[in-house]
Amino acid sequence: MTKPGLPKLVATDLDGTLVRSDDTVSAYTHEVLDRVRAAGIRIVGATGRGPRLTSLIRQDIRSADFLVMAQGGWVLDQAESTYLRQSWLPGSTLLPVLDALEAEVGRLSLMIEALEHDEAPLWGDFDPTWRYPVTVLPRSRAECLSGDVIKAFVRSFGHDVDDLLEVARRLIPEHVASVTQAGLDYVEICPPDVTKATGLAVVAEAVGVDPADVLVFGDMPNDLPMFGWAGWSRVAVANAHPSLLAVADEVTLTNDEDGVAVYLDKLLSR
Structure with missing residues (x-):
């Protein structure tokens, strides 16, 4: 069970959001994500990267319970090592x-x-x-x-x-x-009906989480669908595309400043 006042699921984009401009993820970010998961909050990596980059995705978001890949067309349950969605x-x-x-x-x-x-x-x-x-x-x-x-x-x-x-x-x-x-x-x-929102909806249904309890982070137009779907909060990094900044509930620091981790660290400290 998660504490009251916290989301039940956190989904974050990778490139430009969690991943820094030098294509690395900081030790601080990994440590914060580990604490998020330890608090009972499920973590999802939601990326445009396809399944051919699964090993790299796992390296960048080690704490993820699920991977939403290929803009939402492929959904991997990490614990069961099974795909919940494969779209062609x-x-x-x-x-x-x-x-x-x-x-x-x-x-x-x-x-x-x-x-x-x-x-x-x-x-x-x-x-x-x-x-x-x-x-x-x-x-x-x-x-x-x-x-x-x-x-x-x-x-x-x-x-x-x-x-x-x-x-x-x-x-x-x-x-x-x-x-x-x-x-x-x-x-x-x-493929039709493939967005990060439809991919996350597969995860949410599998674990019984309402979109109102989902927190998302992103930076580009491919993140707009999940910003429209999630209800707990939609957070853009400061380096985000103008279209995302226009609809975000909140703006955190840039990806190079570990904006996702800083936001989540403060959230856990409340």
Whole structure:
């Protein structure tokens, strides 16, 4: 049982929120998260990273009971080592979507995430703007989309990522695919009804926690759905995207200042 006045579940984004600009998580943050879990509060890592990065996710949020990955499409119960959700998007569905986008904004760079095993490569067009270490296997668009995929990353050569996201939201019906952006130069195209909110809802149902008892942290537009879903408090780090700062209940310090840990440390000290 958690103490009165505390949330029953804490979900935090990783990159740009829990993880610092040098791609590390401080010892202080790990220590605070351990104390949160010891207080009876479940911890969820909610990230855009796909299941191919499970080992890295576990390294960055060691105390997590659940991992919500791939923007909510894959949900892993760490204690049981079982997936509660695995979502796929038919490649054939993506073909007309990409055609519609390119008719509006011009040629797009495309990378596909289709494999779930740890450290699996992406397929498609390697792009030097990708800031993380990655192996990209060159494949034609037809080869990339010949089967089901976890998600697609698309980048415009002439449009800002927020502008591309606006176009994608206008052109792609929600029943066809979900679209978002997570701080890179890419818009991510995921299966329909895949958001961090729907992923967290799977966790909440599994453990019997009401959204009103969930505290969330984030920094980018892909965190907006869980900000709309959680009810205990929605906390943005100070370095967050303007769209998130506009709807946050509270703002903590930046990721480089361990803002999530500082907030939770104060919360436990009340």
